[in-house]
Amino acid sequence: MQVLSEQELERRKDREELMKLGINPYPAPAFPINVTADDIHRNYENRKTDYKDIKIAGRLMSRRIMGSASFGEIQDASGRLQFYIRRDDICPGEDKTLYNTVFKKLLGIGDFLGLKGYIFTTQTGEISLHVTEMIVLSKSVKPLPIVKRDEEGNVHDGFTDPEMRYRQRYVDLTVNPEVKNTFITRSKIISQMRRYFDDHGWLEVETPILQAVHGGAAARPFGTHHNTLDMPLFLRIANELYLKRLIVGGFDGVYEFGKMFRNEGMDRTHNPEFTSMEIYVAYKDYIWMMEMVEELIEQVTEKIHGKTEIAVGDKLINFAGPYRRLTMYDSIKEYAGIDVSELDEAGLRGVCKQLAIEVDDTMGRGKLIDEIFGAKVEANLIQPTYITDYPIEMTPLAKKHRTEPGLVERFELFVNGKEIANAYTELNDPIDQRERFEDQLKLAARGDDEAMAMDEDFLRSLEYGMPPTSGLGIGIDRLTMLLTNKTTIQEVLFFPQMRPEKKQVEMSEEEKGIFELLKLESPVAIGLLKEKAGLSGKKWDVAMKGLTGKGVAKVTKEGDSITVSLLD
RNA sequence: GAUUCCGUAGCUCAGCUGGUAGAGCAAUACACUUUUAAUGUAUGGGUCCUGGGUUCGAGCCCCAGCGGGAUCACCA
Numbered sequence: 001m002q003v004l005s006e007q008e009l010e011r012r013k014d015r016e017e018l019m020k021l022g023i024n025p026y027p028a029p030a031f032p033i034n035v036t037a038d039d040i041h042r043n044y045e046n047r048k049t050d051y052k053d054i055k056i057a058g059r060l061m062s063r064r065i066m067g068s069a070s071f072g073e074i075q076d077a078s079g080r081l082q083f084y085i086r087r088d089d090i091c092p093g094e095d096k097t098l099y100n101t102v103f104k105k106l107l108g109i110g111d112f113l114g115l116k117g118y119i120f121t122t123q124t125g126e127i128s129l130h131v132t133e134m135i136v137l138s139k140s141v142k143p144l145p146i147v148k149r150d151e152e153g154n155v156h157d158g159f160t161d162p163e164m165r166y167r168q169r170y171v172d173l174t175v176n177p178e179v180k181n182t183f184i185t186r187s188k189i190i191s192q193m194r195r196y197f198d199d200h201g202w203l204e205v206e207t208p209i210l211q212a213v214h215g216g217a218a219a220r221p222f223g224t225h226h227n228t229l230d231m232p233l234f235l236r237i238a239n240e241l242y243l244k245r246l247i248v249g250g251f252d253g254v255y256e257f258g259k260m261f262r263n264e265g266m267d268r269t270h271n272p273e274f275t276s277m278e279i280y281v282a283y284k285d286y287i288w289m290m291e292m293v294e295e296l297i298e299q300v301t302e303k304i305h306g307k308t309e310i311a312v313g314d315k316l317i318n319f320a321g322p323y324r325r326l327t328m329y330d331s332i333k334e335y336a337g338i339d340v341s342e343l344d345e346a347g348l349r350g351v352c353k354q355l356a357i358e359v360d361d362t363m364g365r366g367k368l369i370d371e372i373f374g375a376k377v378e379a380n381l382i383q384p385t386y387i388t389d390y391p392i393e394m395t396p397l398a399k400k401h402r403t404e405p406g407l408v409e410r411f412e413l414f415v416n417g418k419e420i421a422n423a424y425t426e427l428n429d430p431i432d433q434r435e436r437f438e439d440q441l442k443l444a445a446r447g448d449d450e451a452m453a454m455d456e457d458f459l460r461s462l463e464y465g466m467p468p469t470s471g472l473g474i475g476i477d478r479l480t481m482l483l484t485n486k487t488t489i490q491e492v493l494f495f496p497q498m499r500p501e502k503k504q505v506e507m508s509e510e511e512k513g514i515f516e517l518l519k520l521e522s523p524v525a526i527g528l529l530k531e532k533a534g535l536s537g538k539k540w541d542v543a544m545k546g547l548t549g550k551g552v553a554k555v556t557k558e559g560d561s562i563t564v565s566l567l568d
Numbered sequence: 569g570a571u572u573c574c575g576u577a578g579c580u581c582a583g584c585u586g587g588u589a590g591a592g593c594a595a596u597a598c599a600c601u602u603u604u605a606a607u608g609u610a611u612g613g614g615u616c617c618u619g620g621g622u623u624c625g626a627g628c629c630c631c632a633g634c635g636g637g638a639u640c641a642c643c644a
Binding site for chain 1: 642
């Protein structure tokens with residue numbers, strides 16, 4: 001069914017030709033390398049004698065052929081290296097096939113090669129590999145987009161279409177080296193965080209992704225079904241309630257990096273699956289947690305960038321702690337000029353109307369305050385800022401504030417106008433927790449589809465007793481966006497969710513009929529096939545032209561016999 | 569979900585007022601032993617996203633659909 005371009009056919013032919021010459025384009029033996037491109041560029045000048053006998057492997061990314069000598073570039077995981085290859089070096093005898101035929105004609109950009117030789121500096125000063133031996137490691141049969149860079153670093157013919165970059169991330173990573181760096185940074189962020197937590201003696205754990213009750217957050221879940229148990233299961237929208245069970249069980253500190261799944265909208269800051277890091281530490285409160293987060297983020301930023309002040313878009317953001325702390329009410333007072341602390345639900349509705357904020361009847365007091373905050377405050381929080389002390393109605397898992405009635409001990413960390421972390425002094429009174437869940441059920445009854453579900457087993461665990469605990473969640477994708485200066489979540493996910501690529505090749509009824517017949521027998525004599533198909537002459541003709549045109553079937557004429565065969 | 573822009577060769581993109589589809593790179597062939605966005609000459613390569621419509625004639629105009637981008641809304 002695959003319709004191949006001229007260039008793809010050409011490369012398949014080259015693959016065959018290599019085999020005919022006795023060269024396996026996909027050899028089994030390992031090709032042990034002893035150096036990387038980056039190593040050579042960094043160290044050759046100082047330790048020239050170490051680079052007399054090197055082996056390097058990677059993709060052929062450019063070629064400049066000039067008669068019996070050529071230049072090219074090979075790209076390994078660390079970068080690119082120019083090589084110089086001369087006919088009489090790799091073909092010392094009479095037979096010049098390896099250079100004239102294999103290198104010049106049968107290889108192409110994108111092929112993997114193993115090269116042996118020594119490093120030298122060209123007349124123009126470029127550190128290069130003088131090739132003495134060349135081995136084909138893997139033939140590429142699909143042409144790679146060629147991205148060129150000139151001396152000023154300008155990119156020509158860039159591979160920039162976001163759709164193709166995300167759908168074919170492997171190509172993106174191959175031809176756009178800076179993309180690789182984003183993901184290396186992402187990995188470093190996670191490993192630095194992990195190191196920080198491990199150094200404090202906290203335990204990395206794994207909790208269920210398939211959950212019978214999707215608790216711990218307010219979001220629509222993905223549902224699935226377990227056959228043996230014959231029961232519905234949900235992909236987790238949060239892991240909070242399981243991590244707390246582990247604190248109940250006696251661990252002092254537990255953390256988990258993991259995927260969460262929310263069946264909601266997709267845009268530049270939301271993907272259906274995303275990565276969060278949640279940590280719970282016993283005998284701590286949210287004040288302690290704020291200090292911990294400051295230290296954590298400051299250290300991670302320092303390790304990644306070597307400094308704490310970094311550019312995000314057109315802004316400079318300083319991740320060195322301590323961060324500004326502002327209560328939810330004070331922030332609304334500051335940015336909207338309104339004191340909402342004493343207002344009841346009706347009063348808040350009045351404020352929303354005055355500020356032209358859309359609300360609906362399902363919204364309770366907490367939700368209304370959150371709407372005002374979202375509309376008036378959030379975007380102003382550029383430098384790292386803690387917003388603290390949220391209304392109790394919007395936070396059913398956090399402990400009541402130690403001094404302020406109606407509030408809970410919660411903070412969220414905002415940077416560049418976006419929330420990147422959320423933390424509580426955790427609610428550990430089982431009676432209070434049950435009442436909060438019941439309030440959520442009432443909100444659900446009002447039509448709030450984000451209200452949290454009751455989790456009886458979690459309540460039972462609290463009844464046994466949970467020590468005072470502080471918990472934190474950090475959105476790893478959003479933190480990575482900040483630290484890599486990317487504006488969309490797709491840029492920090494290897495494989496962001498996309499719509500299905502394209503519909504199957506559509507066939508008419510007649511074409512389908514012939515296709516089914518061909519699946520039973522192929523190749524088949526054309527007369528027999530036509531008879532079996534039972535179509536009128538015109539319909540037969542149109543259907544056959546359609547099938548051959550789509551590359552589904554092929555008509556072959558040998559002497560007097562004409563046969564039809566199915567193509568892959 | 570709304571608005572708006574886009575979909576043309578393997579890649580990046582032109583395409584006039586509606587009149588037989590173009591360039592650069594890549595590919596193929598030839599030349600060339602230190603080039604580097606190598607160069608020179610020649611050649612091949614197209615479902616102009618899909619389906620309708622208007623028209624003597626549609627890549628271009630109209631309608632519908634598919635896919636994507638941006639902005640906004642929603643999503644703690």
